[in-house]
Amino acid sequence: MARIKDESVRAVVAAADMVEVVSGRTALRKAGPRFSGRCPFHEERTPSFSVNPVEKLYHCFGCGKGGDVISFVRETENLDFVGALEWLAQRFRVTLDYEESSPQVEAARQRRDRLHALLEQATTFYERHLWDSAAGEPVRAYLAGRGLGEEVCREFRLGLSPGNGLARKAQEKGFTTDELRAAGLTNARGNDYFPPRLMFPLADARGRVIGFQARKLREDDPLRGKYVNTPETELFHKSAVLYGLHLARTAIAKQERAVVVEGNTDVIALRQVAFEPVVASMGTALTERQLKELQRLTRRIYLSFDSDAAGEDATLRGMELATTLGFDVRVV
Ligand SMILES: [Zn+2]
Structure with missing residues (x-):
């Protein structure tokens, strides 16, 4: 496991623009020295989510979630600590130094x-x-x-x-x-x-x-x-990839469901009409590795494959495997 040097962690936090990061998830408005908006972690109509742009902290007065810019990225992108730092470093152009390894x-x-x-x-x-x-x-x-x-x-x-x-x-x-x-x-x-x-x-x-x-x-x-x-x-490794997962993961985690379709263009078409928790198996039955990726985000999946023979076969095999792994599976 890679370990990032403390100086690099500080450099990333210093370079990160908290308002920009949070704005990718919810619209913010300036309110005095802070910014506020609707909470990206719970459904709400009136804004109770507050961002301190200087200290780079957030807090929700509705659901109680709070933390710093790193924890925000961990939560919203579903990444571990190193992953969140690498995500921020890439975005704000900071070169990371890793602890000496072999x-x-x-x-x-x-x-x-x-x-x-x-x-x-x-x-x-x-x-x-x-x-x-x-x-x-x-x-x-x-x-x-x-x-x-x-x-x-x-x-x-x-x-x-x-x-x-x-x-x-x-x-x-x-x-x-x-x-x-x-x-x-x-x-x-x-x-x-x-x-x-x-x-x-x-x-x-x-x-x-x-x-x-x-x-x-x-x-x-x-x-x-x-x-x-x-x-x-x-x-x-093809068997581990789900098309569109990097764009869908937040919606999958938040809505606690994933829709799996067969084709890439189905994913794109659905996202175009603002339906986000959707990924494609890329034309084959779901593999165990694909399902394990989804399992980190949700336990509920909807299979929406073509109604031809190949699609039906893929649906059946996917259902069997997903059920074995403990998913709540539905076919739509
Ligand atoms: Zn909240």
């Missing part, structure tokens, strides 16, 4: 950081190609035709792989061929792994991209399968 542990951590940075660059590269290139036009039209607005597509960071150019660009920025391969972005020949496809970034709990699911767009696509995922890597 050189091997340190090297492994640095390598993971490099792979995360590379995947972040790849996501931006695909986003630009979707929104800013002529080649993106038919794909933008496809998304619009499915009723998905640009704003929500950008929130999920959808992109378009051009089929080549990513590997070269990443190498220009100093990433190695080994790192590209380890991140699942190139094939054995060193070329871009993904042909021209619609790219759905897949994120970990903190919202960092760890892989992609790529949807087929053209008949001459060399990869089989309507959907192709990043191969299993050091960071990416």
Whole structure:
């Protein structure tokens, strides 16, 4: 377990903007030296949630919840202490120092950081190609035709792989061929792994991209399968990922329920109409690891799979497994 140095903890708290952090969860109004708003931890009509921007503390006079900026992030993002600090450090651009650990542990951590940075660059590269290139036009039209607005597509960071150019660009920025391969972005020949496809970034709990699911767009696509995922890597294990969970986790915890659908675009479409506690199993039956991720947030799940044979099979298997793990399962 990584331990962050005390100086770094203080630096993160000093750099964090408490009002900005809380404003991501509830609208705040200035009230004298403090800010107030409706509590993000309980349902209420009149504001009883108070924020002290200088001391970076919060308190709710309704439900009694209170704490500092770190505990706020822990609660709202469902993270542990280290996770909350890393979340804040990333947001407010603070470099964290970790307690001395073995050189091997340190090297492994640095390598993971490099792979995360590379995947972040790849996501931006695909986003630009979707929104800013002529080649993106038919794909933008496809998304619009499915009723998905640009704003929500950008929130999920959808992109378009051009089929080549990513590997070269990443190498220009100093990433190695080994790192590209380890991140699942190139094939054995060193070329871009993904042909021209619609790219759905897949994120970990903190919202960092760890892989992609790529949807087929053209008949001459060399990869089989309507959907192709990043191969299993050091960071990416498909059986543990639920599409959209990083955006849905707060709503799942707060509403104490999770709706599981089959397709990524169903998640996006529901979020667009402000229905948030929803994730996708990415076209397969739920796995034990996916269910264990959900179990940290809720014990109640609703399965909403397609009504074809494959969907029914996935529903039955998901129900069985979820029931075994102690979930209250409903099919909708
Ligand atoms: Zn409250």
